Amino acid sequence: MILDGKCPKGPIQTSWDRHRFEMKLVNPANKRKYKILVVGTGLAGGAAAASLGELGYNVEAFCYQDSARRAHSIAAQGGINAAKNYPNDGDSIYRLFYDTIKGGDFRAREADVWRLAQVSNDIIDQCVAQGVPFARDYSGYLDNRSFGGAQVSRTFFARGQTGQQLLLGAYSALSRQVKAGSVKLFARTEMLDLIVVDGEAKGITVRDLMTGEIRTHVGDAVVLATGGYVNVFYLSTNAMGCSVTANWRAHKKGAFFANPCYTQIHPTCIPQSGEHQSKLTLMSESLRNDGRCWAPKKAGDNRPPNEIPEEDRDYYLERKYPSYGNLAPRDIASRAAKEQCDDGRGVGPGGRGVNLDFADSIKRLGEDTIRERYGNLFEMYEKITDENAYKVPMRMYPAPHYSMGGLWVDYNCESNVPGLFVLGEANFSVHGANRLGASALMQGLADGYYVIPYTIANYLAKIKPGAVKADHPECKKSIEDVNGVTKKILGVNGKKTVSEFHRELGKIMWENVGMARSEASLKDAIKRIPALREEFWTNVKVSGSGAELNQQLENAGRVADFLEFGELMAKDALHRNESCGGHFRTEYQMPDGEAMRNDEDYCYVGAWEFKGDNKEPELHKEPLTFDNVHLAVRSYK
Amino acid sequence: MSGHSANTMNLTLHVWRQKGPNEPGKLEQYDAKNVSPDQSFLEMLDDVNEVLIKAGKDPIAFDHDCREGICGMCSTVVNGVPHGGQERTTACQLHMRKFKDGDAVYIEPWRALAFPIQRDLIVDRSAMERIIQAGGYTSCHTGGVADGNAILIPKPVADYAMDAAECIGCGACIAACPNGSAMLFTSAKVAQLASLPQGKAEAAERVCNMTEAMQVNGFGNCSNHYECQAACPKGINVKFIAKLNREYQKALFK
Numbered sequence: 001m002i003l004d005g006k007c008p009k010g011p012i013q014t015s016w017d018r019h020r021f022e023m024k025l026v027n028p029a030n031k032r033k034y035k036i037l038v039v040g041t042g043l044a045g046g047a048a049a050a051s052l053g054e055l056g057y058n059v060e061a062f063c064y065q066d067s068a069r070r071a072h073s074i075a076a077q078g079g080i081n082a083a084k085n086y087p088n089d090g091d092s093i094y095r096l097f098y099d100t101i102k103g104g105d106f107r108a109r110e111a112d113v114w115r116l117a118q119v120s121n122d123i124i125d126q127c128v129a130q131g132v133p134f135a136r137d138y139s140g141y142l143d144n145r146s147f148g149g150a151q152v153s154r155t156f157f158a159r160g161q162t163g164q165q166l167l168l169g170a171y172s173a174l175s176r177q178v179k180a181g182s183v184k185l186f187a188r189t190e191m192l193d194l195i196v197v198d199g200e201a202k203g204i205t206v207r208d209l210m211t212g213e214i215r216t217h218v219g220d221a222v223v224l225a226t227g228g229y230v231n232v233f234y235l236s237t238n239a240m241g242c243s244v245t246a247n248w249r250a251h252k253k254g255a256f257f258a259n260p261c262y263t264q265i266h267p268t269c270i271p272q273s274g275e276h277q278s279k280l281t282l283m284s285e286s287l288r289n290d291g292r293c294w295a296p297k298k299a300g301d302n303r304p305p306n307e308i309p310e311e312d313r314d315y316y317l318e319r320k321y322p323s324y325g326n327l328a329p330r331d332i333a334s335r336a337a338k339e340q341c342d343d344g345r346g347v348g349p350g351g352r353g354v355n356l357d358f359a360d361s362i363k364r365l366g367e368d369t370i371r372e373r374y375g376n377l378f379e380m381y382e383k384i385t386d387e388n389a390y391k392v393p394m395r396m397y398p399a400p401h402y403s404m405g406g407l408w409v410d411y412n413c414e415s416n417v418p419g420l421f422v423l424g425e426a427n428f429s430v431h432g433a434n435r436l437g438a439s440a441l442m443q444g445l446a447d448g449y450y451v452i453p454y455t456i457a458n459y460l461a462k463i464k465p466g467a468v469k470a471d472h473p474e475c476k477k478s479i480e481d482v483n484g485v486t487k488k489i490l491g492v493n494g495k496k497t498v499s500e501f502h503r504e505l506g507k508i509m510w511e512n513v514g515m516a517r518s519e520a521s522l523k524d525a526i527k528r529i530p531a532l533r534e535e536f537w538t539n540v541k542v543s544g545s546g547a548e549l550n551q552q553l554e555n556a557g558r559v560a561d562f563l564e565f566g567e568l569m570a571k572d573a574l575h576r577n578e579s580c581g582g583h584f585r586t587e588y589q590m591p592d593g594e595a596m597r598n599d600e601d602y603c604y605v606g607a608w609e610f611k612g613d614n615k616e617p618e619l620h621k622e623p624l625t626f627d628n629v630h631l632a633v634r635s636y637k
Numbered sequence: 638m639s640g641h642s643a644n645t646m647n648l649t650l651h652v653w654r655q656k657g658p659n660e661p662g663k664l665e666q667y668d669a670k671n672v673s674p675d676q677s678f679l680e681m682l683d684d685v686n687e688v689l690i691k692a693g694k695d696p697i698a699f700d701h702d703c704r705e706g707i708c709g710m711c712s713t714v715v716n717g718v719p720h721g722g723q724e725r726t727t728a729c730q731l732h733m734r735k736f737k738d739g740d741a742v743y744i745e746p747w748r749a750l751a752f753p754i755q756r757d758l759i760v761d762r763s764a765m766e767r768i769i770q771a772g773g774y775t776s777c778h779t780g781g782v783a784d785g786n787a788i789l790i791p792k793p794v795a796d797y798a799m800d801a802a803e804c805i806g807c808g809a810c811i812a813a814c815p816n817g818s819a820m821l822f823t824s825a826k827v828a829q830l831a832s833l834p835q836g837k838a839e840a841a842e843r844v845c846n847m848t849e850a851m852q853v854n855g856f857g858n859c860s861n862h863y864e865c866q867a868a869c870p871k872g873i874n875v876k877f878i879a880k881l882n883r884e885y886q887k888a889l890f891k
């Protein structure tokens with residue numbers, strides 16, 4: 001099937017304005033008759049639930065954490081982009097649009113990215129009005145910093161906790177609606193199934209994580225804002241509870257999964273210290289504003305970093321990409337770090353690390369300025385590694401961080417299942433094959449505050465509210481299905497714990513479907529994942545019952561889904577015979593090691609349809625056309 | 638992989654176990670063996686749980702999520718101190734190098750009237766949500782707001798607001814307070830919004846509503862022990878409590 005993204009035709013500069021006018025509206029008095037279920041309360045979900053509640057819809061919002069304020073958007077450190085051009089350094093909506101398309105290695109839709117760039121400025125204003133304490137200069141104006149993949153300073157920030165502050169802004173707006181009664185919040189509640197009636201999304205089945213109760217919620221539309229899936233690698237920068245479960249269960253009910261192989265491996269994370277480790281910690285990309293990446297020139301140079309003289313250091317990013325230097329985009333910086341380590345020039349335990357050195361900046365600006373800019377990051381680094389980065393360089397290694405892929409959506413953020421909308425990291429839409437820094441926060445809030453309030457009306461205006469009731473046979477069936485899975489997991493009573501399976505899967509994924517992939521490694525993964533999955537269902541050990549708080553059972557469900565999803569990810573990576581952005585196939589590289597795209601054959605979105613357990617998924621394509629940006633080799637040299 | 642594995646230690650844990658909100662609870666003893674100093678406190682608990690699961694016993698239930706000190710989900714009292722007593726550190730960022738071989742470690746849930754225990758180390762913190770819902774926001778609509786630079790905010794004011802806004806809502810301040818008071822938590826939000834021009838319009842109403850919410854949701858009063866500040870993983874300063882009191886007085890005379 002050829003998929004249609006339903007993008008507006010005509011000049012891109014006015015596409016969103018025209019589209020907004022063309023969409024149907026719901027009369028204010030009728031809005032309260034519609035119930036919208038919003039799953040996930042991060043930037044996208046929190047902003048959506050708050051905005052939809054404020055408009056007068058009847059909203060139910062769900063999160064697995066004990067509070068809506070804890071979604072993993074909170075961990076974003078560095079900043080949020082906007083095309084304000086406050087520094088007068090040449091920024092514009094067009095430039096943000098262009099940088100994002102190019103940063104994504106020409107694998108995103110132009111119209112979606114334009115809209116994102118257009119509303120980016122409104123987001124900053126909105127957050128300021130909410131009381132988000134963005135950094136300001138002494139005259140009281142908003143301050144900016146630079147981020148990777150851009151030559152302008154367009155990133156707004158709140159110390160090293162921008163995600164936290166933006167999320168608390170959305171959470172405060174959400175809390176206001178909860179108080180007003182327009183949003184009903186269900187915390188500690190996990191979505192385990194999508195209810196589809198006559199081909200349209202009409203509800204969800206959830207598990208109350210405190211009591212174990214399985215129940216359905218029906219509504220007129222379902223909004224998934226359930227984040228990304230890089231915990232498929234086990235070790236990642238995501239929170240422990242982040243999973244593909246909501247997306248995967250929706251996928252199994254018909255929603256197409258787009259570009260699952262596009263995963264972002266973030267270049268600056270604290271290297272793994274041992275087998276005991278449960279997660280990896282990111283150090284903001286903003287550090288590359290003042291930190292210089294280097295590795296020793298000679299393999300096996302074991303001298304302490306401060307004793308290695310200048311002439312024996314390789315500032316590899318500055319050498320390879322002189323015009324962007326240390327601010328090369330993430331995919332490129334990650335591969336470059338891996339290259340140094342593969343070459344035997346890595347530092348730290350196991351040689352899996354490169355230096356991020358602040359000595360020059362401290363000399364130039366003073367330690368106080370560096371502390372002012374990144375103090376909390378240096379503190380966090382010291383807690384984890386017991387090293388003082390004001391004195392010795394940080395050690396960094398790439399780690400799974402973000403998923404550009406996600407459920408397929410059209411220009412309205414609506415999936416191929418009518419009534420199912422997908423926002424933020426959970427969808428695939430704007431980042432192409434690589435996301436630029438400070439763009440995830442922008443997308444989450446753009447989708448939640450400024451896209452879904454308009455596009456969902458266009459759907460709701462066409463349907464009768466309250467058509468499906470809780471006693472619908474599909475609801476009963478869904479509850480039976482979910483109970484069936486729980487029973488099956490608890491019935492295995494094998495010998496291996498859930499985390500042992502998760503670690504094993506993570507190793508397969510990282511080694512075979514990680515930063516560099518080859519036909520052979522992907523085929524190996526496709527062989528090994530089903531075997532591990534089979535072992536899971538015959539040998540997993542989960543104690544306790546389903547009718548109580550049972551964290552093992554929660555994890556078991558999530559890992560079971562990863563064991564299915566990982567295979568699809570590998571298949572998608574295998575089918576895409578090119579390298580682009582975060583998807584690097586070793587067979588397809590330029591003589592200098594850069595990614596070699598194949599626009600002739602792969603300039604499309606690959607969206608997979610679920611065809612049944614252990615059956616081959618079917619690939620559908622949405623061709624990508626570039627009318628405003630010249631499809632070119634991406635260069636940061 | 639680690640170069641430090643030689644220094645592993647063995648600890649004796651005394652962990653609060655409680656099946657449900659209405660069940661009696663008690664401290665139970667467990668061995669934590671071969672603990673690496675590079676492990677985080679919660680990773681040490683993960684390992685203990687793996688042993689329990691394999692032995693067919695119920696693992697210790699505890700709240701956690703981001704494991705990088707920002708989500709505010711982890712909520713464990715370690716040796717009598719919320720988050721374990723390392724300055725400006727959540728339990729998830731507490732590392733085992735702070736402990737010694739042979740240590741006895743007492744692990745308990747947050748204890749406060751407003752935080753009923755749900756299971757083992759997990760408590761219900763929804764009372765904090767109700768404080769925020771009572772007024773922890775500016776009533777701006779989505780869209781239709783002024784340009785971000787339309788109202789200038791001097792850097793010291795923005796910095797002051799940010800100092801307060803760093804609160805992660807974990808509840809350690811409440812767990813540490815002998816009165817189970819939520820003053821530090823509430824005052825951080827009140828101070829952030831009252832100091833910014835965007836939040837001033839509703840400042841009086843906000844401080845009254847949030848203070849009332851504090852009282853009706855089972856939190857005690859502040860009697861200036863400052864245990865809250867000592868326990869706060871983000872170093873939120875008690876000066877914000879003074880700010881709340883000032884704002885409250887101003888509101889009463891309005």
